[in-house]
Each structure stands twice: as structure tokens, then as C-alpha cells.
Amino acid sequence: MKLTLKIWRQTDANDAGGMHTYDVDDVSADMSFLEMLDVLNEQLNAKGEEPIAFDSDCREGICGMCGLMINGEAHGPVTTTTCQLHMRSFTDGETITIEPWRSDAFPVLKDLVVDRGAFDRIIQQGGFISVNTGSAPEAHAVPVPRDDAMRAFNVATCIGCGACVAACPNGSASLFMGAKITHLGELPQGQPERDSRVVNMVAQHDHEGFGGCTNIGECTAACPKEIPLDVISQLNKDLRTAMKHGH
Amino acid sequence: MAIQNSGKTLVKGARATQSTIFLKILMAASGVVFIGFTLLHMYGNLKAFGGHDKFNEYAHHLRILGEPMLPHEGALWIIRAVLLLSLVVHVYAAAKLWRRAKNARTVKYEVKKHTGAIFASRLMRWGGVTLLLFIIWHLLNFTIGKVNVDGGPTNDPYNLLVDTFDTWWLTLIYLAAMAMLGAHLHHGIWSATQTLGLTGSERTRVLAKRSAFTLAVVIAGGFSLVPLAVLTGIIEK
Numbered sequence: 001m002k003l004t005l006k007i008w009r010q011t012d013a014n015d016a017g018g019m020h021t022y023d024v025d026d027v028s029a030d031m032s033f034l035e036m037l038d039v040l041n042e043q044l045n046a047k048g049e050e051p052i053a054f055d056s057d058c059r060e061g062i063c064g065m066c067g068l069m070i071n072g073e074a075h076g077p078v079t080t081t082t083c084q085l086h087m088r089s090f091t092d093g094e095t096i097t098i099e100p101w102r103s104d105a106f107p108v109l110k111d112l113v114v115d116r117g118a119f120d121r122i123i124q125q126g127g128f129i130s131v132n133t134g135s136a137p138e139a140h141a142v143p144v145p146r147d148d149a150m151r152a153f154n155v156a157t158c159i160g161c162g163a164c165v166a167a168c169p170n171g172s173a174s175l176f177m178g179a180k181i182t183h184l185g186e187l188p189q190g191q192p193e194r195d196s197r198v199v200n201m202v203a204q205h206d207h208e209g210f211g212g213c214t215n216i217g218e219c220t221a222a223c224p225k226e227i228p229l230d231v232i233s234q235l236n237k238d239l240r241t242a243m244k245h246g247h
Numbered sequence: 248m249a250i251q252n253s254g255k256t257l258v259k260g261a262r263a264t265q266s267t268i269f270l271k272i273l274m275a276a277s278g279v280v281f282i283g284f285t286l287l288h289m290y291g292n293l294k295a296f297g298g299h300d301k302f303n304e305y306a307h308h309l310r311i312l313g314e315p316m317l318p319h320e321g322a323l324w325i326i327r328a329v330l331l332l333s334l335v336v337h338v339y340a341a342a343k344l345w346r347r348a349k350n351a352r353t354v355k356y357e358v359k360k361h362t363g364a365i366f367a368s369r370l371m372r373w374g375g376v377t378l379l380l381f382i383i384w385h386l387l388n389f390t391i392g393k394v395n396v397d398g399g400p401t402n403d404p405y406n407l408l409v410d411t412f413d414t415w416w417l418t419l420i421y422l423a424a425m426a427m428l429g430a431h432l433h434h435g436i437w438s439a440t441q442t443l444g445l446t447g448s449e450r451t452r453v454l455a456k457r458s459a460f461t462l463a464v465v466i467a468g469g470f471s472l473v474p475l476a477v478l479t480g481i482i483e484k
Contacts, residue, residue, distance in 0.1 A: 006357070008357075019357060069356060069358075069359075071358055071360070072356060072358035072359045072360035073360050073362055097357055097358040099356055099357060099358070102352050102354055102355065102356055103351060103352055104350065104351055104352060104353055104354075105351065117255075118255065121255060121257060124257060125257060125258065167362070167363075169348070169361070169364070169369070170344075170347070170348035170351060171348065171351030171352040172267075172348075172351070198263075199261050199262075199263045199266075200258065200261050202261070202263070202266045202267070202268055203258040203261030203262075203265075203266060204257065204258050204261075205267075206265075206266055206267050207255065207258045208255055209350065209351055210351055211267075211344070211347050211348040211350075211351035211352070212267035212268075212270060212271055212344040212347055212348065213267075213268075213271065213442075214344070214348075214368065214371060214438060215368070215434075215437065215438040215441045215442065216363075216364045216368040216369070216434075217363045217364060217365075217368070218361060218362060218363045218364050219363075220363060221362045221363025221364075222362065222363070228449065228452075229441070229446075229452060230446060230447050230448055230449065230451075230452055232441060233440075233441050233444050233445065233446040233447045233452070234444070234447050235268070236268055236271070236272070236441065236442050236443065236444040237443075237444025237445075237447060238444075239263055239266065239268045239269075240272065240443070240444055242263055243263045243264065243269070247262070247263045
């Protein structure tokens with residue numbers, strides 16, 4: 001395959017940045033999207049140019065590090081992470097536009113790399129349960145209904161990649177927060193901190209500068225883990241309940 | 248790559264009533280008032296199919312509703328006050344959230360697709376502004392100013408209605424506004440149920456989306472019937 005790539009280049013956080021066009025030949029349809037970028041970087045290296053910076057870690061779709069806006073879609077045209085996207089999803093001779101996540105809460109550090117520290121700070125505000133360390137309690141001591149366990153498991157698949165924020169026209173992180181709220185709120189262990197969790201996480205979300213949710217649904221369409229929109233309803237309900245409890 | 252400190256710190260002493268979600272709840276609650284109002288208003292308009300006397304009797308009854316417990320036009324003014332308050336809240340919350348959304352992404356994408364979004368959901372803000380302008384015009388036309396472009400009487404609700412919709416460009420403005428209202432309700436009703444936390448499962452989500460579409464068609468369609476009937480001569484003086 002031969003491809004034309006239009007890629008965002010930015011030397012550091014303070015640089016204005018801009019789009020640059022590159023041609024890559026010898027791309028195999030079996031390559032992953034990141035391997036294709038590796039090929040381009042080898043070309044750039046050989047010419048003595050600065051390679052394109054992008055994030056990646058596990059390259060098996062479970063860590064959430066990689067995340068690129070590909071032709072206007074977070075993680076590209078397939079419901080998966082960028083690392084699990086393959087070049088067979090594109091056609092020979094195609095022009096592909098690659099941009100970093102655009103959110104003022106995720107500042108661009110270099111080229112396609114953004115700082116998703118805002119998510120860490122939201123998690124610090126409530127994405128945890130407080131338990132005593134020591135020996136693990138007897139597993140059957142706290143029964144969990146099957147449906148609750150399944151829902152918690154399903155939304156716990158969120159890897160915090162930030163695709164929801166990148167896709168959202170409002171730059172909201174509601175799907176991410178909703179996943180965490182639902183994951184912990186469905187389980188007995190999450191109940192003691194349920195009210196403070198939602199209030200503090202939402203406050204941090206707003207403080208970081210994320211936008212408000214307007215229930216459009218582009219987040220869930222972009223989510224590589226297919227987190228459903230229900231979690232945002234759960235988030236809203238939990239906040240309303242916390243308000244009723246005087247928070 | 249080392250993570251730079253963006254200077255953001257953890258929030259202390261957070262209050263739920265200062266959050267974006269609280270603004271959304273205000274938006275949804277005031278929106279529910281408008282859903283109820285447009286339903287009743289649409290029902291009242293359909294009285295036009297009953298002819299001159301039935302329609303004017305309904306209009307007159309709105310003014311004496313609740314008498315003698317309430318003063319003349321008392322119920323009408325209570326409704327107006329509630330609507331005005333809801334409008335202020337709705338527009339205030341919308342403006343705040345619109346500004347937030349603008350600031351959340353100051354550098355735009357070169358290419359952005361809108362996978363998963365219905366067209367109506369992307370019309371909400373400018374569509375809302377359009378509806379606000381229409382409401383001002385609509386009140387000047389029928390309530391405050393009572394403008395009859397035909398030069399006919401303005402103190403007879405039925406005749407004012409027929410004269411207005413006998414004018415093609417007024418009908419066009421009205422029908423365009425109803426299309427916008429339908430789109431606004433289609434996304435708005437679903438969005439309100441979601442914001443109020445009523446759609447916590449796939450089943451309720453699908454139900455809410457279908458109900459929103461149905462209600463939007465019923466309300467916008469019901470409003471549109473009257474001018475269309477005037478246009479086709481079904482309703483006439």
C-alpha cells in the first residue's frame with residue numbers, strides 16, 4: 001500500500017504546531033496502525049529528521065496509552081484501540097489525517113502525545129475504595145447479585161484512553177466518569193464512599209476544564225470498550241442522590 | 248515521556264450544586280415545563296378545527312380559568328410567570344454550558360466526523376437561538392403586539408389566526424420554526440430523561456429515545472396541522 005499521511009507536528013507544549021504531509025510506501029495491509037507509523041519513523045530517521053512522537057505501550061488494546069484521531073474518528077474507523085487497528089481498514093492510495101486528542105484538559109506535549117494527567121486527578125478524587133490491608137476477607141462474606149457484578153465488570157473494562165473526550169463535541173469526560181461511578185457504585189464495597197465519590201470526581205472534572213455532557217452519544221460510538229451511554233445516566237443519578245443527601 | 252505538571256491541583260470542599268451536572272439538571276427540569284406547555288398549547292390550537300366560535304370560546308375560557316378563586320386572567324399570568332422563569336433558567340444554563348464547551352476545545356480538529364450523533368443533537372444550540380427568536384416574533388404576532396398583516400381585526404383570535412396563515416411567508420416562518428421545534432424536542436426530551444438519571448439500562452434508553460421521537464412528531468406535527476389546514480382551505484373564515 002501507498003499512503004499519504006497528514007500528521008500534526010508540534011515540537012513541545014509551547015509550540016503552535018501545524019499539519020505536515022508525508023508519503024509512505026511499502027505498507028502491508030497486515031501491519032497495525034502503529035507499525036505503519038514505525039515504518040514512517042524509520043524513513044524519517046534515515047533522512048535525519050525528527051521522528052513523530054506518539055504514545056503506545058501494550059499494543060494489545062488493554063492499557064489505554066495509544067490514542068490518535070484518525071480521519072476525524074477517535075482510534076479510527078474500527079471499534080478498537082489505535083494499536084489494534086490494522087491497515088486493511090484503509091485503501092491503497094488513501095490520505096489519512098492523524099491528529100492528537102483535542103481537549104484543553106489534555107495539553108499536547110509533543111506531536112501526537114497528550115498529557116492525560118487530568119484523568120489521574122479525577123481518579124484520585126474518588127476512583128477507589130478504602131479497605132484495610134491485611135488478609136483478604138472470605139469471598140462469600142459479601143454476596144454480589146450476578147446482574148450487578150456483570151454490569152460492574154462490563155464498565156470496568158474502561159481503560160481511560162480518553163477517546164470519549166476526544167470524540168465529544170463538548171470535550172466532556174462524562175463517559176469516563178460514568179464508567180468509574182457505575183463500576184464502583186454497583187458493588188457493595190463501593191457504597192461507603194458513593195456520595196463523596198461522585199461529588200468530588202465531578203468537581204475535579206469541571207475544574208480540569210472538561211465540558212458538560214449534552215447526551216449526543218459520540219463518546220460511546222468512539223469507545224474501544226463499548227461503554228454504554230447508560231453510565232452517564234447513572235452518573236447524573238448518583239450526583240442527584242448525593243445532592244439530596246446534602247452534598 | 249515524562250508527564251509534565253499542568254499546574255492543576257485537586258479540588259477541595261466540592262459542592263454538587265456548582266457542577267456542570269447541576270446546570271444540566273436545571274436545563275432538563277425547565278425543559279420538562281416546556282414539554283408540558285407545548286403539548287397543552289398544541290391541543291388548544293387544534294380547537295381551530297372546531298370553527299370560529301369553539302376556538303374563541305377556548306381562548307376566552309383561558310382568561311376566566313380558575314375564577315372566582317383566581318382573579319381575571321389569574322391562571323394565565325401564573326402560567327406566564329412559570330414559563331418566563333423556566334425560559335430564563337433554560338437560557339442561562341445553556342449559555343453557561345455553551346461557553347464551557349467552547350473553552351474545553353480551543354484548538355479544533357482539521358477533520359472531525361460525528362459518528363453516533365443524530366443531526367438533531369448537533370442543532371440544539373443554534374436551534375435554541377432560532378426558537379428564541381421565533382418565540383419573540385410569535386408573541387408579537389399573537390399576544391403582545393397582535394399584528395394582522397391583512398389589516399383585519401386583532402381582537403378576534405380565530406380571525407387573526409386565519410388571516411395570519413393566509414399569508415404565505417408567515418406560514419413558511421411558522422412551519423420552519425415547527426421543524427426546528429421538532430428537532431429540539433427529539434434530542435431534548437431524550438437528553439432530559441438521561442440527565443435526570445432515568446435511563447440507567449439499555450431498555451429504558453431505547454424507550455426514552457423512542458418516546459422522545461414520538462412526542463416530538465406529535466407536538467411539532469400537531470402545531471403544523473393548523474397552518475396547513477388554513478393553507479389548504481380546510482380552516483377558513
